[in-house]
Amino acid sequence: MKVTVKYFGLVAEAADKSEEVMEFNGELTASELKEQCLYGLSIADKDSVQIAVNQNLDDKTTLKDGDEVALLPPFAGG
């Protein structure tokens, strides 16, 4: 199963990447994927990072093949 992970703002900076394709077997929720992606990164408040799956905020869902997952640090628009 493949999902595309997008990194933004301070998460992209800490990870030093903006996008990657991850492959894995078995079931994985969005928040499990987040934990995995942020593991080892220097981010002060990981709880403040929200997850969007296919452009909807959602950390409960179990990921499906082809999903687009985004890791979103606190919003700063306006």
Next chain:
Amino acid sequence: MKVTVKYFGLVAEAADKSEEVMEFNGELTASELKEQCLYGLSIADKDSVQIAVNQNLDDKTTLKDGDEVALLPPFAGG
């Protein structure tokens, strides 16, 4: 004693004048003057006409020589 009376908006229209100097003897309050000025004029709601004496809303005051009294219909600014 002389006061200047200014008419605005629908009051000026009904009175067909914008300003006049009135002379009288004895004491007169602002609201008594208003009553006198509006007497006989075709104004539907005379209660809605406010009085300013020397540019302050005031209908209680007793007029003094040289006062400027304004008869102000409902405001419509903005």
Next chain:
Amino acid sequence: MDKKKPKKVFVQGAIPPEKIANSVANHQSKTNIGAHSIFLGQIRADEVDGKTVTAIDYTAYEEMAEKVFHEIREAAFAKFDITCAHIYHSLGKIKVGKLCLFVFTSSAHRKIAIAATNFFVEEIKAKVPVFGKEIFEDETHQWKVNK
């Protein structure tokens, strides 16, 4: 800063949209500002008994009105932490679709600017001796009353 120089609020005729752009541009050097809140009043083609408003002819008790505008400014600066505030109101015959009121406040923070503009608009409507003759297409008229 603006607080100290009382400026004339009334302008003859409609307020041109360019005035808004100029006012905003003039504030780009004030780097403590984070938010501008603007209110514009535009003449509406209201229908009354089948007749349509084509213009409003504004008159005012000008000396008192400028004094009240000044008092509203003072109250706004006392009440809100705004950096600047500008108000312009039209006099004369303003056609439908044209602007008759321009309120512009600025602050470090959005909520303050928005609240201050709201305050100005409500105070102006309630307290300033401005009168409006709504002129219909057949040249008859009625007198506008703020609600």
Next chain:
Amino acid sequence: MDKKKPKKVFVQGAIPPEKIANSVANHQSKTNIGAHSIFLGQIRADEVDGKTVTAIDYTAYEEMAEKVFHEIREAAFAKFDITCAHIYHSLGKIKVGKLCLFVFTSSAHRKIAIAATNFFVEEIKAKVPVFGKEIFEDETHQWKVNK
């Protein structure tokens, strides 16, 4: 009317003040409008630990952001009796004093326009995935967080 055509909200670079004048001028033919309410966000020279912000570099999860902007518009039109609503948000490096957000709503009545603009601003701050890197004069930076 505007309701039906979803337009792009993001613009590259700062929003020029002339855009405001043009937007207002474009609404002078809509004679059912009585009130415009405008909010502008301007980059502030905040001081943090003795260093001064010189610019904010905005990035966004663009596809999701445009979708959320659209949902906010839909919600605003359902909630408020507005005739039009326009939003523009900058992307890229916006210098201090320049405009990064332009919200513009119009209605027959002032209270509706003011409430709608307020709604847009709060919703945009809370819900749209936009990220801001505050750049200091020494080229260091910190990430902005909306409060």
